[in-house]
Amino acid sequence: MPDPLSVSEWDVPWLGLVVGNTRLHWGLFRQQQLQAVWHTPHLTSAQVTELLDHQFGVAAWRSLPTLDRSTLDELTKLAAILPPASPLRLVVASVVPAQTDLWQRYPYFREVTLADIPLANLYPTLGIDRALNLLGAGDRYGWPVLVIDAGTALTFTASTAERLIGGAILPGLTTQFTTLAANTANLPTAHLPTELPSRWASHTAEAIRSGVIYGTLATLTDYVQAWRQDYPAGQIVLTGGDGPKLYQWWQSQNPKTPGMTLEPHLTFLGLSHLQPALLATGPQF
Structure with a gap:
């Protein structure tokens, strides 16, 4: 070594x-x-x-x-x-x-494992990416913080500076499209559009886009409202591959709602936060 x-x-x-x-x-x-x-x-x-x-x-x-x-x-x-x-x-x-x-x-x-993360209440199956996202978001934008990661899965993860509050997981936008096509006999394959579709669709593929996107936006709004109720001064940070589209669409539907911050490199901010601790570990690195 x-x-x-x-x-x-x-x-x-x-x-x-x-x-x-x-x-x-x-x-x-x-x-x-x-x-x-x-x-x-x-x-x-x-x-x-x-x-x-x-x-x-x-x-x-x-x-x-x-x-x-x-x-x-x-x-x-x-x-x-x-x-x-x-x-x-x-x-x-x-x-x-x-x-x-x-x-x-x-x-x-x-x-990097959960043992490196300086937060209490972490459960053993929590994804290390979610834990690092919390560190990066709290370090950059402040605590308490709700992190929304719009990737393969859509995850909600909340924490104070001391301990994990909890979170939720559901299929991400692209995963919803691919899963629906793979598990139904008569529905066509639909893909994530570049623009926000009409809510009331007149053909099947567009109806799938409407259901997936507006359903996800409704879920997002529900979690944001619950977070604002419990932590009025808390931060909200959105990341993940589908983050930019979801951010744009959510803002267009919620122009008067206190906003969230889009941060594409959140997990790397978490790694950066840990750099002094990694240095202190010595022999194994």
Whole structure:
């Protein structure tokens, strides 16, 4: 194992990896400052080996298939600030153990678990992404805070600065569309639209869009109202892949309701918050 990192060694960049249900989310940090973000599909063992053998060098990234233009642009930033000699430290937060296992042979690997989260009342099956989102939101925007994560699942997670209050989970927007199509014989496949659809649809695919989107917005409004009733001064932070669309639609339907904050990189803010604690752990990282 590598020697414990000194404070000066944390001056070099480090890599955060958030393993989601459908994608890998990458963040490049210098100390506690997020420098670049990109996303990839889940990787195979061979692809992981390529990245590790080349110390996450840009050429190894470019060998991966299906990288889009925004990812390639972020990799340009990666090339500009990679340390010339020191290896990148890798901090992983994962909800998919099979993907986590692929990285564990890397000598500068550190997995973040619930034991690292300085909040009381965390239950063992709470997703590490939800816990990190709370840290990032509370640290950046203040406590108490309700975090809404609009990803594969739509989750509501609330906390004070000291303890988890609780939350809820339901299928995300895209998951609702795909599940409905997969489990019904006569309904067509409908996809997440770019614009808010008409509430009263005149054909089946549009009726599915109306039901999924307005149903989700109604759920969102209900949880926001309950939160405002219990914590009038509490913060509300929205994140996740479907967050920008849901934010736009919810704001259009609730123009006079006290708003929420959209933060696309919330989990990385949570990792950044933990950086001093990770440094203090010493031998394992």
